[in-house]
Amino acid sequence: MSTAPHTVQAYRASLLHFLADPAFTEEAYSWHQDGLLIVEDGRVKAAGDYAQLVSTLPAGLEPHDYRGQIITPGFIDTHLHYPQTDMIASPAPGLLPWLDTYTFPTERQFGDPAHARATAEFFLDELARCGTTTAVVYCTVHRESVDAFFEASEARNLRMVAGKVLMDRNCPDFLRDVEGQVGDSEALINKWHKHKRSLYAITPRFAPTSTPAQLGAIAELAKAWPDTFIQTHVSENKDECSWVRELYPDSRSYLDVYDGYGLMRPRALFGHCIWLDDEDFARMAATGSAASVCPTSNLFLGSGLFDFEKADGAGAKVTLGTDVGAGTSFSMLQTMNEAYKVARLKGSYLPALRMFYLATLGAARAMDLEGTIGSFKVGAEADFIVLDPKCTPLLERRSVHCNSLEEQLFALALLGDDRAVRATYAAGVKVHERSGAVA
Structure with missing residues (x-):
């Protein structure tokens, strides 16, 4: 485990979190290909485009660099x-x-x-x-x-x-x-x-x-x-x-x-x-x-x-x-994998975006904890994970050929497991880092 050296911390990566259920709303998620997550005192201070937010960081604060990976709520x-x-x-x-x-x-x-x-x-x-x-x-x-x-x-x-x-x-x-x-x-x-x-x-x-x-x-x-x-x-x-x-x-x-x-x-x-x-x-x-x-x-x-x-x-x-x-x-990724197959066997279809929603904001809403966990809403508790689309040779090879966010998330859900989780943070503090991961 590591503790925060600054009251404010920042993390650069692709950012994904949800605003609504993708099954019922078109504008259901927020995606920033080059994003920045800013955490202060264990809570989300801001989440958005790196280019727009980097100037708001305290002088001398260098973001943790997770480019090429995806940060989502835990x-x-x-x-x-x-x-x-x-x-x-x-x-x-x-x-x-x-x-x-x-x-x-x-x-x-x-x-x-x-x-x-x-x-x-x-x-x-x-x-x-x-x-x-x-x-x-x-x-x-x-x-x-x-x-x-x-x-x-x-x-x-x-x-x-x-x-x-x-x-x-x-x-x-x-x-x-x-x-x-x-x-x-x-x-x-x-x-x-x-x-x-x-x-x-x-x-x-x-x-x-x-x-x-x-x-x-x-x-x-x-x-x-x-x-x-x-x-x-x-x-x-x-x-x-x-x-x-x-x-x-x-x-x-x-x-x-x-x-x-x-x-x-x-x-x-x-x-x-x-x-x-x-x-x-x-x-x-x-x-x-x-x-x-x-x-x-x-x-x-x-x-x-x-x-x-x-x-x-x-x-x-x-x-x-x-x-x-x-x-x-x-693994919730493995759980998504099987949920997708169950849905198909019942004659319905679960897009990857829906599955990631169900495992984050959808769960928070069902638990009456929206705004506390499950998203990057300002003031939410900074529980988040770093997902690595290149964590295994097969997932890396598939990710190279992904042409949309849906395809990338689907590959993570169907091919991913604990190895896809590069790091896990609770209230802004790292509580897990995958063995062998390069900081």
Whole structure:
């Protein structure tokens, strides 16, 4: 890591950030082939053409020279599980047996603060290496897992969202906490929510592992803390959907279980959303809730294909998540790669500009954090990454033949991975630089 030698820093490269969703607006992005990003005290001071802004720099300040590369806001991953880092790429025939065989036994270890902290450190290293500067993270049922995560993220001054998993049925006894979980969550909210750059997510794992009594208590907690996040899973797998119908027979749909408890609102993020119907997507749009699409996970577990066209038709907010450890990569570029293929298999098309929007400003909007992260708007937190279109021989060869920004971004999304991330900055401070990169 390096600290800033000046209160003001500047970075010269091609600059890209978004102003709107490219799916619905033509003038949706800002692109400067020879750009300058100016950062002051960890926030964006200006972003635009180098020729127009260079004269505004303090005397003697030389910009960091990243010419030939692309600076974008840091990626935002809206759904993943840090305790599942060590069980990534574990084989299973489907979601429910995967949970029983790998997930629950792995999460048992997170009552140990030392284990939780070591895993959190590695997890955050991987995110930085892949260019992810903000993530919405599931911890475990253990308070220690939440403390360890936020202690590690705050030591790096990262904008992170996380929460303690809530389960009181249909899980192993060693992960069930009937009495204390919701009270623990409130204590953790008081401790971590809006502390430095930390934000808290109220986290029922999914409807099958919560009794109606627990969901009612979660609803009261969410009502008492309206600016917290809510994160959970919905309609990921057909067997899971059938199970929910048995457990909650009076609900119209799986999503309706959460809606009935008042858990659909702004800052509510629902992982997967594969088997939602038109009425479900309409409710998501009406309530300001967001879908976190997890293509590598959904393909890995054979859960199904998200319908981008149906979600867009309803006006629902859509984001991207890696869903590590069912997801098979920490890289949002690899996640874009699979999202593109999922869309094609469902008969729709995701341009590269749309995918980069979903991973930056689109996620910030879905999280009610527009103006804070996800763009180079003046005053936004200076979380950004440097992407190298020549990081591998194949990507370099393809980039030479790119004739538009769309083609270049598409090549990065389809051919890129952590190697494409030259450097990652959080609040204006470098938190990762690719090994072997020339300064």
